[in-house]
Amino acid sequence: MGNNLYWNVYKSLERELLSLAEVIHIDDSQLDVYSMKIADLLIRTTVEIESISKELYFREGGTKPDDKDLYFDTDCLALLESKWSLSKKVVMISSPILYLEETDNVYLTPLHKAYKRGTSSSDWQKAYQAVKHNRAKSLKKGSLKHFIRSLGALFILNIYYQNQSFNLGSNSNGNLFDASIGSSIFSIKLYPFPGIDASGIYKKNGDFEKCIYLIQATNETKESVRKVLEDLNEKIFNKAISEAQNELSQITEPLKADVLQEKIINLIKKHKDACTIVVAKENGAMLAKVSNALRFEVVLNINQY
Structure with a gap:
């Protein structure tokens, strides 16, 4: 990958996950582990997704004004979905220090339903909204599972942003x-x-x-x-x-x-x-x-x- 701001931030978030893997044995049974730290990483990752999806939206011909009515999911990701079928794109967990084995936890389609809103959207998006609006009440949603899937979504968007x-x-x-x-x-x-x-x-x-x-x-x-x-x-x-x-x-x-x-x-x-x-x-x-x-x-x- 070339040197750009989005990729550097993505790699920083990856390092955060690898740091967690040094203190948590991340296998299939541990994906529901949650903490303030993980919730914060989920929020930071999704904020990056919002930024890069908006930039891709305009690069790929989006015409709505860049204001409070431009939504990263139903506007930006929806346009990218129509062009590239991102909801079907698969990423695989391949790090040797993530001990995941179940197929659904290894083969991810993290942008599945990501262009939708509310209860129809992806699990990591729903978790992000819950944690962002009421962290104390929704802290359990700030889990490893949701962080990993949001990170996978950001990885895909970075690849399409680079277009190598x-x-x-x-x-x-x-x-x-x-x-x-x-x-x-x-x-x-x-x-x-x-x-x-x-x-x-x-x-x-x-x-x-x-x-x-x-x-x-x-x-x-x-x-x-x-x-x-x-x-x-x-x-x-x-x-x-x-x-x-x-x-x-x-x-x-x-x-x-x-x-x-x-x-x-x-x-x-x-x-x-x-x-x-x-x-x-x-x-x-x-x-x-x-x-x-x-x-x-x-x-x-x-x-x-």
Whole structure:
């Protein structure tokens, strides 16, 4: 992460959590531990969330005036949610001195419902409001669980604020990528490179929206591969048509137009796989050359696909 005020404050809050972990054995059974100190950390973290979400709101095109009627949740986080699906983004607890094991405590979606208000909002936001307005009565809400989740939310917002990309060179699997992005507490999910086809469509599965970063081929090298694949697909299609025509020429009885059309489609499908193998073998050297020329990068998942 670059050197900026938000990140420096975030890292300071991380150090506070790690200091607590030196005196509290933070495992699943300890997440309800609360104190004035933890309540104060929850408040400080959420104040940072308010500040960075407002700055992101204006950077990303928000138009409401910056006054008392601009709300960090229903205005700012709501705009960011519509752009980036932040409520689905996952961070994982990866610090070796946080002894958490339960899935719900390790894999967090800390911005889930964060763009809502009141009883509909996230648990850490409700805890923040309660502690802020009546600390003595609501001190139990100033717990490790709520502090950790608010810190996870701030981590995600810092990542989107930085908007960094990382060059992988010819390494498409991202195994050298540091998924902690500079955090001592969390790591993120990285969406793997899904391959390239001639359509240019980035293939996504159910994990896509959980991932804060994704691997893609660089635009320059991707386009050269796409053009080659497009040419090969055309050769495959033409070859399959030729094979289908040869087979049709052996049919002597007349066929109705709709039956003939369906038969042509089925014959092309039938021959396509075999033709693909033939064309791939004929053009193997060229395919290897363009595949080896691919270069990869890790970029922020901003719903660009």
